[in-house]
Amino acid sequence: MADPKKLFIKTYGCQMNVYDSERMAEAMGAEGYVLTEAAEEADMVLLNTCHIREKASEKLFSDLGRLKPLKQAKPELKIGVAGCVAQAEGDEILRRMPLVDIVVGPQAYHRLPEMARANGQAVDTDFPEEMKFDRLPERKAPRGPTAFLTVQEGCDKFCAFCVVPYTRGAEVSRPVDRILTEARGLVERGVRELTLLGQNVNAYHGAGASGDYTLGRLLREMARIDGLERLRYTTSHPNDMDDDLIAAHGDLPQLMPYLHLPVQSGADRILKAMNRKHTAEQYLRLVERIRAARPDILLSSDFIVGFPGETDADHQATLDLVRAVGFGAAFTFKYSARPGTPAAEKPPVPTEVADARLYELQALITEQQRAAQDAMVGREVGVLYEKPGRLAGQMVGKSDHLHAVHVTDPEGRVGELVRVRISASATNSLAAVRVG
Ligand code: SAH
Ligand code: SF4
Ligand code: F3S
Numbered sequence: 185m186a187d188p189k190k191l192f193i194k195t196y197g198c199q200m201n202v203y204d205s206e207r208m209a210e211a212m213g214a215e216g217y218v219l220t221e222a223a224e225e226a227d228m229v230l231l232n233t234c235h236i237r238e239k240a241s242e243k244l245f246s247d248l249g250r251l252k253p254l255k256q257a258k259p260e261l262k263i264g265v266a267g268c269v270a271q272a273e274g275d276e277i278l279r280r281m282p283l284v285d286i287v288v289g290p291q292a293y294h295r296l297p298e299m300a301r302a303n304g305q306a307v308d309t310d311f312p313e314e315m316k317f318d319r320l321p322e323r324k325a326p327r328g329p330t331a332f333l334t335v336q337e338g339c340d341k342f343c344a345f346c347v348v349p350y351t352r353g354a355e356v357s358r359p360v361d362r363i364l365t366e367a368r369g370l371v372e373r374g375v376r377e378l379t380l381l382g383q384n385v386n387a388y389h390g391a392g393a394s395g396d397y398t399l400g401r402l403l404r405e406m407a408r409i410d411g412l413e414r415l416r417y418t419t420s421h422p423n424d425m426d427d428d429l430i431a432a433h434g435d436l437p438q439l440m441p442y443l444h445l446p447v448q449s450g451a452d453r454i455l456k457a458m459n460r461k462h463t464a465e466q467y468l469r470l471v472e473r474i475r476a477a478r479p480d481i482l483l484s485s486d487f488i489v490g491f492p493g494e495t496d497a498d499h500q501a502t503l504d505l506v507r508a509v510g511f512g513a514a515f516t517f518k519y520s521a522r523p524g525t526p527a528a529e530k531p532p533v534p535t536e537v538a539d540a541r542l543y544e545l546q547a548l549i550t551e552q553q554r555a556a557q558d559a560m561v562g563r564e565v566g567v568l569y570e571k572p573g574r575l576a577g578q579m580v581g582k583s584d585h586l587h588a589v590h591v592t593d594p595e596g597r598v599g600e601l602v603r604v605r606i607s608a609s610a611t612n613s614l615a616a617v618r619v620g
Contacts (some may be wrong), residue, residue, distance in 0.1 A: 191217040192226035196243060197234025199418065200352075200381050201267055203332040205232045207320050208266065208293050214321050215297045223254065226261065228300060233267035235347050237520035241269045248281045255283045262300055264288060268351035272524075274309045290352055291337075294319035311353045318358075323366060327373045329568055329599040330582075335363050335390065335402065336382030341421060343448075344459045344527040345488060345519060348383050355384060360392035360402060367409055374599055377414035377568055378406070385417045386424040400428035407438045413601050414568060416586075418444045419486075422462050422470055434477035441478050442512070442586040445471075446486035450505025451498035454491050458527070464505050471509055482512030482556060482585045489545055490519040490538025492530035499541045506548055512556040512585065514549045518542050557587060560606045560614055567591055567616065568601045588613040 191212050195205040208230065209219055220226055231247060234240040244265065255261050264286035265277055271289035278284055286299045289309035294316045299306045317334065338353045339346075367378055380402075382388060388399040397405070403415055415438045422445060433439055449455050450464045474481060487502060506514075518538050521528040560583070567589045569581040579596035583589050583606075590613055591604050604616035 188216055188218045189227040190220040190225055191228045191230065192220050192223045193230045193232060194223075194247065195232045196240060197232075197236060197267065199332055199379070200334055200337070200383065201232050201234060203334045203381055204266070204290065204293060205230075206325075206332075207317070207323070208232070208296055210323060210325060211293065211297055211320050212300065213325075215300065223251070228262040228264065229254075230264040230266055233265060233269035235268035235272045235351050235522070237517065238522070239520070241273070244269050244277075245280070248277075248283065252283060262286065264296070264300070266290070266293065266296070268347065271309050271351040272347060274307050278305055278307065291316055315356055315358060318362065323369060325373075327370060327375050329375060329570060330377040330379070331370050331375045332379050332381050333363065333366060333370070334358070334381045335399075336385050336388045339383045340387075341384060341461075342459060344457060345491065345522065345525055347522045347525060350524060352383055355387055357382075357388050357390035360390050360397050360405065363390065363402065364405065364409070367406055367412065371409055371411045376412065376599060376601060377416070378412060380406075380415070380417040382417075383419065384421050384424065386420040386426075386429055398426060398428060400426065400432045403429075403432050403436060403439060407436045413438060414566075414584075415439050416442065420445055422447065422460075422467050425470055425474070430474055430477050433474060433481060440584050440586070441481040442484070442584070443474065443481055444484045444486075445474075447505065448486060448488050449491065449494075449498065450502035451494070452501075454494055454498050457493055458488075458491060464501065467505070468508055480585075483509060484513040485509075485511055485515075487514060487516045487545060488519050489516065489541040490533040490535075492519070492521075492527055492532055494519075494533055494541075499544075502545065503548060506545070506552070510556075511549060511552050513553050516542055516545050516549060554609075556585075557614060558609045560585070560587065561609050562606065564603055564605050564619060565589075565616075566601055567604050569593075569596050569598050571598060572596075583614065589616050590614070591616045591618055593618045 193205050195201050233244045262285045266288045270287045274287040287307040291311045292308040295308050336357045338355045339349045340355045342349050386399045390397050447467050452463045565583045567581040569579045573580045573590050577594035579591045579593050603619050605619050606614050606616045608615040
């Protein structure tokens with residue numbers, strides 16, 4: 185029998201790309217490809233790209249440059265570009281980089297196997313009627329204890345800085361039965377924690393047996409799956425946090441006490457210019473309601489500093505909001521002007537000013553992150569073991585609050601969900617001992 189062909193995939197960007205890469209790997213698996221960690225030995229290289237900030241999309245061109253010698257040494261090597269840069273700059277990629285064989289946009293992955301079989305350059309950046317997931321093979325690979333599951337794709341919000349509505353297209357929700365079938369299949373193969381994904385996951389409105397389901401209703405349905413011990417979801421928009429979803433955080437023990445809720449800025453002027461359609465005050469009231477439902481919830485967020493027109497007073501308002509909420513973690517980004525977005529037309533904030541603001545905000549958030557971690561010491565929490573630790577008799581996993589935890593537990597097994605007592609807080613992880 186001939187050696188199987190080898191596929192190397194590099195994934196940039198968000199968790200939805202991680203999920204898509206897995207699905208593409210499985211689709212190519214059905215064509216006889218196995219995954220390799222080494223681009224040098226691959227028969228096909230697939231770059232699953234991100235367009236969100238300028239730096240992210242530039243990486244594609246430098247990586248393609250590095251693939252040139254490989255392609256010269258092995259002309260039959262197939263090079264594919266998938267993801268959001270493929271969608272946004274497909275034609276330019278083919279023009280600038282003749283070594284690329286395949287350009288496939290985020291909604292056309294079901295066509296990848298057929299494109300890989302063909303000779304010559306091929307492009308597909310369509311937004312088909314039927315969702316790609318319903319045309320890709322079912323997930324079959326053996327699994328670790330955690331998995332992503334995309335339930336919703338695309339975005340209709342058009343924040344003034346963001347490319348996602350253009351690269352991923354309009355909001356689409358997968359039907360409830362497909363999601364439940366995929367979830368049950370994953371649980372049968374050892375998954376105990378699912379993170380439901382969507383660019384705007386809490387705008388989920390999928391068709392179900394009895395009408396339309398919201399995300400809250402979908403989570404309640406999923407909590408009934410035997411053996412599925414933990415549920416998370418990301419990323420949410422503040423305006424789509426409805427009462428039932430908030431209540432689910434109090435009602436469902438499987439729904440973990442951690443929520444990523446991007447706010448971007450604490451200044452109403454900037455929120456308005458960003459087209460976020462809520463005020464800082466509304467965000468703070470929302471946080472109160474969420475904490476009333478689940479008092480120990482940890483919140484995380486995304487922030488953009490240096491949005492066009494942002495003044496020092498606006499920046500102070502962001503710091504005030506951060507102080508008022510007290511986040512468990514957050515991502516901070518320096519504004520990056522993206523071609524085709526409305527904000528890119530406006531004069532930018534000077535780089536030095538944006539850098540200084542980024543630094544100040546990051547320092548505050550690091551402090552809060554540290555405080556949230558330290559506050560866990562002495563508490564009893566759940567940990568799902570994901571792998572053995574580096575030290576003998578140690579297991580590593582995530583706590584309910586998504587902290588990385590090292591647990592002393594010589595009997596521990598991957599996939600076990602255990603109770604632990606947190607004994608110490610280090611820079612990026614917690615230490616714990618198993619209880620009970
Ligand atoms: N759908 C999600 C995530 C979008 S991208 C949401 O609405 O939150 C993830 C984060 O990247 C955003 O929350 C934002 O903080 C950041 N981001 C998006 N576009 C950006 C840009 N042009 N410059 C800098 N950061 C950006
Ligand atoms: Fe981008 Fe805004 Fe949509 Fe998030 S909600 S994906 S930031 S447009
Ligand atoms: Fe990047 Fe596309 Fe995700 S732009 S963040 S890979 S949706």
